[in-house]
Amino acid sequence: MxxxxxxxxxxxxxxxxxxxxxxxxxxxxxxxxxxxxxxxxxxxxxxxxxxxxxxxxxxxxxxxxxxxxxxxxxxxxxxxxxxxxxxxxxxxxxxxxxxxxxxxxxxxxxxxxxxxxxxxxxxxxxxxxxxxxxxxxxxxxxxxxxxxxxxxxxxxxxxxxxxxxxxxxxxWQKQFLSSDTHTLPFSLSDGTHTKVPMMYQATEVNFGQFRMSSDQRYTVLELPYHGHALSLMLALPSDRKTPLWQLEAELSPRALESWESSLRRTKMDVFLPRFRxxxxxxxxxxxxxxxxxxxxxxxxxxxxxxxxxxxxxxxxxxxxxxxEVTEDGTKAAAATAMMLLKRSRAPVFKADRPFIFLLRHLNTGSILFMGRVLNPAEQAL
CATH class of the missing domain: 3.30.497.10 (Antithrombin, subunit I, domain 2)
Incomplete structure (x- = not known):
């Protein structure tokens, strides 16, 4: 046969x-x-x-x-x-x-x-x-x-x-600077922590806050790539005690349509772990x-x-x-340091706990890549 x-x-x-x-x-x-x-x-x-x-x-x-x-x-x-x-x-x-x-x-x-x-x-x-x-x-x-x-x-x-x-x-449409990347804690699903290179920038992004069916809140952030034809969409529970699986269970075509129609341009402090x-x-x-x-x-x-x-x-x-998600699309070699960034008055999106990501083509909504980050320190390459 x-x-x-x-x-x-x-x-x-x-x-x-x-x-x-x-x-x-x-x-x-x-x-x-x-x-x-x-x-x-x-x-x-x-x-x-x-x-x-x-x-x-x-x-x-x-x-x-x-x-x-x-x-x-x-x-x-x-x-x-x-x-x-x-x-x-x-x-x-x-x-x-x-x-x-x-x-x-x-x-x-x-x-x-x-x-x-x-x-x-x-x-x-x-x-x-x-x-x-x-x-x-x-x-x-x-x-x-x-x-x-x-x-x-x-x-x-x-x-x-x-x-x-x-x-x-x-x-990225606006690249992260290697000099702004610092080693910060990332909360794992079991309640423990690991240290990861955390990228940072103050920028304008598409941002929204939503509720799950359980009434738990979560936030969605969209980072555009150069040319504005593709974007990386990130979603994470607002309460770090809310397990990611509850948010994953909310994923549906209707939820994505709600995200696309409800996100608004907002100036924010964005923290995103570097991962591969x-x-x-x-x-x-x-x-x-x-x-x-x-x-x-x-x-x-x-x-x-x-x-x-x-x-x-x-x-x-x-x-x-x-x-691979890095500051500018190349393999970053910048050293990291144990330090916190000075806080501003802008809203903060800090992906320092498990989150979902979707890489989309914007005109069609096609999902080219999607997944979740439970532990960005698990470098699988």
Whole structure:
């Protein structure tokens, strides 16, 4: 029985700067459902996922799906076609948005790795090569080395691997100064503390205060990246005794719409920890729980739109995301010191306890990356 390995890889994310906009309900619903499922299985650690990267990989897979397999993918992603289109902001030449010289770069690429000798339908190959700066490579997976086998999973890659990569690099609209970064306490979920490099700036941001269904308050802050096409949205409970899971449970399309319509420009003192994460996730069980079951079952998977050969199914969905938040988008090397900043009379947003983050494309509301910071001192790179 042949296996179809769909691997969703998010590479080289260096977080630093963006903006505001309208939502895409289907993409947003998928992103929040994906995050809700992940937070239940990854409930005691930092979490990072790129819903956009996962969605794009599934859309590429959808092009080759037929029958009930296609119906399940359409239901999860909110599409009623097996030939979905790329979001406009990712359909630029070479899959890029912005210009690295202007401080922001967003690039999508997709690679189709095919077992030598496996015949693909010409229509599928054409679609795949036109999908986000696509390319096709013929490989003999039986000759892959041990390190490659570890990368793709214990069983090694199957005859077809679909790989999507979404890369973002950017700088803040207003950069943090390394000289204003100091080592300060960060409260952990268990009540203990750790010391982390805490960035600081006094600036104008989009800010709002909200209430949970439990009547607990929380605050939302939006930091724009250069060019105002992308932004990093941060949310944390106002009371440090309120566990973050209560706020995570409030995440919904309606909540995000409320944030977008209610945030107001406010001059604030902003404290944000410097952090760097690497997230590796096996999404097979999560996607199965979200309704994608046939694709993983050798007896029910239907990928006749990809190849006439029978027996193709998805054996694994591997996802990798990296994220770095620093003062200006480069690796900061400034020394830190044990000292407190002089307080001003401006309101304060101080992310010195667990918080949620979302990196969004503002005009569409697409969530490119999202996750939570429970302990910024856990440097996973």
């Amino acid at each position: 042949r296996r179809l390995l769909m691997t969703s890889l998010l590479l080289c994310l260096h977080l630093l700067e963006s903006s505001h906009g309208n939502s895409n309900p289907g993409d947003r619903e998928f992103a929040l459902r994906l995050y809700a499922s992940l937070r239940e299985t990854e409930n005691s650690s930092n979490l990072l996922v790129s819903p956009a990267s996962v969605s794009l990989g599934l859309r590429l897979l959808m092009m080759g799906a037929r029958g009930h397999t296609l119906t399940q993918l359409q239901g999860l992603l909110g599409y009623h076609t097996n030939n979905p289109q790329l979001p406009e902001f990712l359909s630029q030449p070479q899959g890029t948005m912005g210009n690295s010289s202007q401080g922001v770069e967003l690039q999508l690429s997709s690679t189709l790795l095919v077992q030598s000798g496996l015949q693909l339908r010409p229509e599928f190959t054409q679609h795949a090569l036109g999908w986000g700066n696509g390319s096709l490579l013929r490989l003999n997976f039986s000759r892959t080395n041990h390190s490659q086998g570890d990368h793709y999973g214990s069983g090694g890659p199957g005859p077809v691997a679909l790989v999507t990569a979404l890369t973002f690099r950017g700088v 994460f690497l997230g590796r996730l096996d999404l097979r069980l999560v996607l199965t729980s979200l309704g994608i079951s046939d694709a993983f079952d050798p007896t029910t998977a239907d990928f006749r739109g990809m190849s006439d050969e029978e027996g193709l199914y998805v054996s694994e969905v591997l996802h990798q995301a990296t994220m």
